[in-house]
Amino acid sequence: MITLYTYGPYFGLPDPSPFVMKAEVLLKMADLPYETDTGGFNKAPKGKLPYINDDGEMVADSTLIRQHIEKKYGFDFDAGLSPPERGIAWAFEKMCEDHLYWAGLHARWMVDENFNKGPRRFFDSAPAPLRPLVVAMVRRQVRRNLWGHGMGRHTMAEMDQLVAPDIEAIADFLAEKPYLMGEAPSGVDATVFPFMAHALCPLFETAIRTCTGRRSNLVAYRNRLMAQYFPDFAGAGKEIV
Numbered sequence: 001m002i003t004l005y006t007y008g009p010y011f012g013l014p015d016p017s018p019f020v021m022k023a024e025v026l027l028k029m030a031d032l033p034y035e036t037d038t039g040g041f042n043k044a045p046k047g048k049l050p051y052i053n054d055d056g057e058m059v060a061d062s063t064l065i066r067q068h069i070e071k072k073y074g075f076d077f078d079a080g081l082s083p084p085e086r087g088i089a090w091a092f093e094k095m096c097e098d099h100l101y102w103a104g105l106h107a108r109w110m111v112d113e114n115f116n117k118g119p120r121r122f123f124d125s126a127p128a129p130l131r132p133l134v135v136a137m138v139r140r141q142v143r144r145n146l147w148g149h150g151m152g153r154h155t156m157a158e159m160d161q162l163v164a165p166d167i168e169a170i171a172d173f174l175a176e177k178p179y180l181m182g183e184a185p186s187g188v189d190a191t192v193f194p195f196m197a198h199a200l201c202p203l204f205e206t207a208i209r210t211c212t213g214r215r216s217n218l219v220a221y222r223n224r225l226m227a228q229y230f231p232d233f234a235g236a237g238k239e240i241v
């Protein structure tokens with residue numbers, strides 16, 4: 001049995017991490033039985049979620065989880081795609097994970113109004129006297145990570161300017177297709193769908209949300225894939241973009 005370590009639902013989403021949602025969609029796509037466990041963060045092999053325990057084998061990182069499933073279970077997430085299509089799919093996936101992600105992270109953690117409604121809730125179970133200290137410490141670490149990546153060195157306006165083309169590229173490429181690469185789901189949908197669901201999360205006021213909400217095909221894609229992979233969350237926030 002596979003155990004997927006998650007944060008659990010927050011903000012009307014199946015998970016506050018798009019990478020955790022991705023890992024869960026991959027398990028669903030491959031039709032593998034799994035259970036989720038929200039108690040694994042402190043033991044995370046790389047200090048991040050998601051990771052899985054597959055019969056004693058620990059795999060930490062959503063892409064390594066994908067490659068593990070492909071290798072161990074012989075499931076090809078990109079079956080039916082040509083080599084150039086596989087390349088395009090990979091590039092879209094990494095654009096979301098290594099570019100768009102950082103602007104979204106900044107909008108949630110560094111903008112007080114969003115932070116107070118969102119990530120601050122992660123610390124509700126910390127002992128009250130220590131809570132402000134823990135919050136400040138973790139927030140400082142997120143700021144350092146944003147700086148290290150480079151996205152955090154830009155102004156908000158510059159960040160928005162940098163990632164708006166990511167959204168437009170996804171919307172233009174998706175066009176009226178049901179899934180990013182065509183008529184059937186493929187590996188890239190396991191990433192792009194969670195990122196669109198996060199971008200559209202109605203709790204947070206962000207330029208990314210405005211930009212994504214303007215593209216009706218992205219909203220429809222989010223709604224369609226949420227209904228398919230996380231039906232319990234399909235209604236939440238659907239009407240507000």
Ligand SMILES: N[C@@H](CCC(=O)N[C@@H](CS)C(=O)NCC(=O)O)C(=O)O
Pocket residue numbers: 016017018019047048049050060061062063
């Ligand atoms: N490359 C990793 C990224 C995972 C990741 O960044 N997870 C974040 C949540 S979105 C995390 O657990 N961060 C905790 C931390 O940095 O302390 C993957 O694909 O799994």
